Amino acid sequence: MTTYQAKFITLEGSEGAGKSSAMATLTKQLTDWGINYIQTREPGGEPNAEHIRELLLHSDHLHARTELLLMFAARNEHVTKVIRPALEQGIWVVSDRFVDASYAYQGLGRGISWETIEYLEQWVVGDITPDLTLLLDVEPQTGLERAAKRSTKDRIEQEKAPFFDQIRRGYMTRAKADPERIKIIDANQSETAVQQQIIRQLHEFKSTVEG
Ligand code: Z5A
Numbered sequence: 001m002t003t004y005q006a007k008f009i010t011l012e013g014s015e016g017a018g019k020s021s022a023m024a025t026l027t028k029q030l031t032d033w034g035i036n037y038i039q040t041r042e043p044g045g046e047p048n049a050e051h052i053r054e055l056l057l058h059s060d061h062l063h064a065r066t067e068l069l070l071m072f073a074a075r076n077e078h079v080t081k082v083i084r085p086a087l088e089q090g091i092w093v094v095s096d097r098f099v100d101a102s103y104a105y106q107g108l109g110r111g112i113s114w115e116t117i118e119y120l121e122q123w124v125v126g127d128i129t130p131d132l133t134l135l136l137d138v139e140p141q142t143g144l145e146r147a148a149k150r151s152t153k154d155r156i157e158q159e160k161a162p163f164f165d166q167i168r169r170g171y172m173t174r175a176k177a178d179p180e181r182i183k184i185i186d187a188n189q190s191e192t193a194v195q196q197q198i199i200r201q202l203h204e205f206k207s208t209v210e211g
Contacts, residue, residue, distance in 0.1 A: 012133055
């Protein structure tokens with residue numbers, strides 16, 4: 001397995017968890033530390049992958065398997081053309097979502113087996129594993145109320161509360177299996193409190209990587 005000097009950080013969470021402000025906090029901290037990083041997102045983060053994102057979020061009646069395969073098709077473009085080259089050049093990568101989202105949304109949400117997702121992960125992503133994942137955990141109802149303030153909803157956002165309960169379970173299962181990497185942020189709290197938790201986790205992470 002390749003060990004990169006540059007680090008790969010991901011943000012995860014279900015609907016209305018507050019990833020946008022979390023991303024701002026995270027990138028400001030990296031900037032303050034003088035770290036050279038790129039900010040990206042999934043699905044997307046590369047021109048072809050952004051086309052696939054459009055299909056994913058705005059097509060009617062996508063079959064669950066098609067949804068999963070498109071997520072991984074976009075991810076293949078993203079990993080090979082953006083994430084891996086950046087890490088190889090010593091540039092940190094910060095991504096709004098990555099593979100954990102596929103386990104939560106397509107696994108628990110759509111009922112696709114984790115073995116299938118593991119197979120695709122191995123094939124497409126290989127050894128590109130995040131060094132740190134900040135999982136913004138919010139009560140589905142709270143998240144949906146926050147998201148309702150937004151004007152429009154994409155195809156996946158139109159799902160109802162039980163779907164987002166499953167997403168939360170999926171993320172929690174991932175976090176339990178890999179507590180060293182996935183740090184849970186209580187996103188039910190105020191934006192300031194969430195910000196403080198993120199900064200605390202980043203300081204801990206920095207001291208770990210600096211040895
Ligand atoms: N998806 C998938 O299914 N499988 C995969 O493998 C991947 C993704 C990679 C697009 O992702 C969809 O793709 C997503 C999962 C799926 N679908 N869903 N749902 P995305 O990340 O681009 O889209 P998103 O999940 O809708 O995220 P978002 O809109 O970028 O962020 P958010 O966390 O949902 O919400 P926000 O905009 O940051 O915050 C929502 C509102 O709450 C906003 O007005 C904030 O000001 C407010 N807020 C935020 N924090 C707080 C606190 N702490 N208190 C009060 N109010 C707050």
